[in-house]
Amino acid sequence: MGRETRDRLVYVAVWLACLAPLLWLAWQAYDGALGANPIERLIRQLGVWGLRLLLVGLAITPLARILRQPRLIRFRRTIGLFAFTYVLLHLSTYIGVDQFFDWQAIGKDIAKRPYITIGMTAFVLLVPLAVTSTNWAIRRLGPLRWRKLHRLIYLIVPLGVAHYFLLVKADHRPPLIYGAILALLLGWRVWDWARPRLRVAPARR
């Protein structure tokens, strides 16, 4: 199999993997299989898949470097845009289905419930990243400014984890596990950044 065909097949597989949870959720909603509180389950599942894909997106660079597979980087944008789609649907379900577009109640929620304030901040910061993910935007911004802007992701994902941690009432283990994965992924970046700077110049003979 040629490299191009293999790349195309992997690309289709990435698309299907990102789309599968959404299709499964849509099917469960259609089938009435979302349990006793379908709206809450829908919001929660869309949120958790948004967070998972954000973490997968953050894992691409370390994986590409560790496995020496630079071609993996090409999937980062697709995964990031799917993460944004899940978060957008998560927010839309909250606004439209949970709150029935009651903007006053939504405003109150944003102001009074810290987990909603943090979730909203993460979403607002995510929008410019999604908007600037086209080739045209990358060219317009220039790679340096584009890269600087996209460093916002290092703030957005921790906010997503904090949002999850604050809304959980009893078992804090799931958000802590996501937090540990995030710490590992960010820790790798700090290590990768610091390594060449820490390397001691060899002593002259």
Ligand code: HEM
């Ligand atoms: C990057 C942005 C966001 C991420 C990654 C995210 C992620 C999550 C996660 C992981 C959960 C818990 C899922 C579970 O319990 O299994 C959740 C729940 C929830 N999120 Fe978000 N979220 C984000 C933004 C928002 C925004 C902008 C809002 C609304 C303004 C929001 C409202 C909610 C609500 C209402 C719940 C359910 C709380 C409950 O059932 O008690 N989220 N979110």
